[in-house]
Amino acid sequence: xxxxxxxxxxxxxxxxxxxxxxxxxxxxxxxxxxxxxxxxxxxxxxxxxxxxxxxxxxxxxxxxxxxxxxxxxxxxxxxxxxxxxxxxxxxxxxxxxxxxxxxxxxxxxxxxxxxxxxxxxxxxxxxxxxxxxxxxxxxxxxxxxxxxxxxxxxxxxxxxxxxxxxxxxxxxxxxxxxxxxxxxxxxxxxxxxxxxxxxxxxxxxxxxxxxxxxxxxxxxxxxxxxxxxxxxxxxxxxxxxxxxxxxxxxxxx
Amino acid sequence: xxxxxxxxxxxxxxxxxxxxxxxxxxxxxxxxxxxxxxxxxxxxxxxxxxxxxxxxxxxxxxxxxxxxxxxxxxxxxxxxxxxxxxxxxxxxxxxxxxxxxxxxxxxxxxxxxxxxxxxxxxxxxxxxxxxxxxxxxxxxxxxxxxxxxxxxxxxxxxxxxxxxxxxxxxxxxxxxxxxxxxxxxxxxxxxxxxxxxxxxxxxxxxxxxxxxxxxxxxxxxxxxxxxxxxxxxxxxxxxxxxxxxxxxxxxxxxxxxxxxxxxxxxxxxxxxxxxxxxxxxxxxxx
Numbered sequence: 001x002x003x004x005x006x007x008x009x010x011x012x013x014x015x016x017x018x019x020x021x022x023x024x025x026x027x028x029x030x031x032x033x034x035x036x037x038x039x040x041x042x043x044x045x046x047x048x049x050x051x052x053x054x055x056x057x058x059x060x061x062x063x064x065x066x067x068x069x070x071x072x073x074x075x076x077x078x079x080x081x082x083x084x085x086x087x088x089x090x091x092x093x094x095x096x097x098x099x100x101x102x103x104x105x106x107x108x109x110x111x112x113x114x115x116x117x118x119x120x121x122x123x124x125x126x127x128x129x130x131x132x133x134x135x136x137x138x139x140x141x142x143x144x145x146x147x148x149x150x151x152x153x154x155x156x157x158x159x160x161x162x163x164x165x166x167x168x169x170x171x172x173x174x175x176x177x178x179x180x181x182x183x184x185x186x187x188x189x190x191x192x193x194x195x196x197x198x199x200x201x202x203x204x205x206x207x208x209x210x211x212x213x214x215x216x217x218x219x220x221x222x223x224x225x226x227x228x229x230x231x232x233x234x235x236x237x238x239x240x241x242x243x244x245x246x247x248x249x250x251x252x253x
Numbered sequence: 254x255x256x257x258x259x260x261x262x263x264x265x266x267x268x269x270x271x272x273x274x275x276x277x278x279x280x281x282x283x284x285x286x287x288x289x290x291x292x293x294x295x296x297x298x299x300x301x302x303x304x305x306x307x308x309x310x311x312x313x314x315x316x317x318x319x320x321x322x323x324x325x326x327x328x329x330x331x332x333x334x335x336x337x338x339x340x341x342x343x344x345x346x347x348x349x350x351x352x353x354x355x356x357x358x359x360x361x362x363x364x365x366x367x368x369x370x371x372x373x374x375x376x377x378x379x380x381x382x383x384x385x386x387x388x389x390x391x392x393x394x395x396x397x398x399x400x401x402x403x404x405x406x407x408x409x410x411x412x413x414x415x416x417x418x419x420x421x422x423x424x425x426x427x428x429x430x431x432x433x434x435x436x437x438x439x440x441x442x443x444x445x446x447x448x449x450x451x452x453x454x455x456x457x458x459x460x461x462x463x464x465x466x467x468x469x470x471x472x473x474x475x476x477x478x479x480x481x482x483x484x485x486x487x488x489x490x491x492x493x494x495x496x497x498x499x500x501x502x503x504x505x506x507x508x509x510x511x512x513x514x515x516x517x518x519x520x521x522x523x524x525x526x527x528x529x530x531x532x533x534x535x536x537x538x539x
Contacts, residue, residue, distance in 0.1 A: 003374065003409060005329065005359060005362045005371075006363070008371065009362045009365070012367065012371075022409060022411060023407045023409060024407060024409075024410055025407060025444070025474060025476075025478070026444065026445035026446030026447065027446060031406075031407035032474065033474055034407045034444070034474050034480060035406075035407065037480070038369060038371060038406070042368060042369050045368045045369060046367075049368070079365070079366040079367075080364055081337075082296060082323075082324025082326070082334070082337055082361055082366040083296045083299045083324065084296065084368060085297070085299070120303075121300075122300025122301060122302065122303050122305070123300070123302055124301035125302035125303065125306075126302075151301065152302075152303075191303055191307065
């Protein structure tokens with residue numbers, strides 16, 4: 001009998017399914033456990049890819065829980081592209097919606113940091129502007145400045161202390177997270193992306209810049225979300241980490 | 254378009270190469286030892302930028318590069334993924350590698366990718382499909398590819414071709430070259446109970462542009478028979494080195510790749526495997 005790839009695939013992802021008939025060892029016996037080599041290769045390699053991509057989630061859940069959850073996820077959402085660096089984009093949502101761990105509200109947002117770090121690592125290279133580039137522009141023109149973010153910049157807003165949770169599980173000696181909302185920016189000065197906590201209003205500001213708003217408009221929007229928005233601090237963070245690749249004056253005519 | 258299999262086949266130096274791992278970047282540049290070329294997995298270099306591409310550009314100035322695809326699913330029942338073909342074309346266009354190779358396997362079905370090289374029945378239908386896909390790939394990337402023999406853990410009752418005849422026929426129809434993985438031959442022969450030397454005797458060695466060598470794991474099947482797993486996670490065992498010597502005595506020297514993808518060792522250990530490969534090549538050159 002013929003074993004087509006639809007049949008093979010069903011048995012591949014369902015360990016309880018019978019091994020398709022028509023597959024044999026060298027002596028004509030049914031393939032039996034030999035089929036498990038493929039089942040294991042798929043499950044183990046995809047689980048390892050998730051473990052490598054989400055090390056903090058793996059630490060937070062513990063190895064056994066992580067493997068069990070990854071096993072469910074990979075069967076529900078196997079890669080849709082044969083490029084493993086992209087795998088796991090749906091994992092944060094899965095973690096947020098999966099009933100048994102839904103009460104750990106921050107998992108999805110922490111996973112978003114890890115996903116953003118990976119995207120940033122592979123993002124297009126772009127030369128940053130000098131750290132003092134804004135100093136070349138006359139103060140009265142600053143509100144009309146339009147800035148471009150490097151392709152490696154990512155912003156993750158969250159109602160949870162996600163930076164401190166990430167750092168506590170990554171950086172030796174980082175203090176224990178305290179209950180607070182934390183927005184995170186991922187920047188990549190050369191090749192190594194790193195997350196930083198954003199000051200209040202920083203996420204609104206950076207997101208507005210990314211969408212092409214002028215410096216003035218972006219600052220105004222940020223102040224609407226956070227009264228104590230500190231424009232100098234927000235710009236300093238972007239400039240000192242090479243997150244801006246161009247600064248131009250919008251034509252105000 | 255038909256691609257000629259030229260006399261010198263691949264253009265890679267007849268020296269050992271290694272599968273490139275980022276943790277060996279500095280070691281390879283400072284102390285390449287007998288390593289004369291590098292192989293990369295195409296799919297690891299499909300990002301837009303960052304360190305992987307920067308390192309690859311740097312290495313390509315110093316070493317001939319072989320691009321080895323692991324995700325095209327040449328044996329897939331569905332059409333080749335046009336977006337993936339475009340990614341391969343882009344990589345090959347800017348990197349200009351010395352050779353490109355892929356696997357006789359499938360890995361994508363109905364839009365899902367399984368990150369493993371899955372087996373094919375050797376039938377007339379499969380030959381037609383694989384040959385069509387190779388024609389299409391060679392057309393898109395504008396060059397000849399080499400097709401690698403798989404590691405087998407089971408066989409399909411519906412197969413009507415031997416693997417060696419199958420590969421020979423595909424190469425004849427498409428003009429593709431062949432990549433002979435000697436460890437895969439050893440693994441398949443052990444698992445399916447035949448003599449690996451019979452396989453080599455039947456193999457069209459004149460079409461081989463590259464040889465692969467790697468480590469495997471040992472397990473057992475339901476009946477207590479040995480079941481070898483192609484893991485690329487250990488040293489190459491002596492019987493595989495012996496099968497290499499036998500193969501080279503029939504084929505003459507070839508570019509020889511050491512693959513070590515899992516539990517990657519420190520550079521001196523991988524470099525020593527490459528030295529052993531260099532010794533094997535010297536034996537047939539002298």
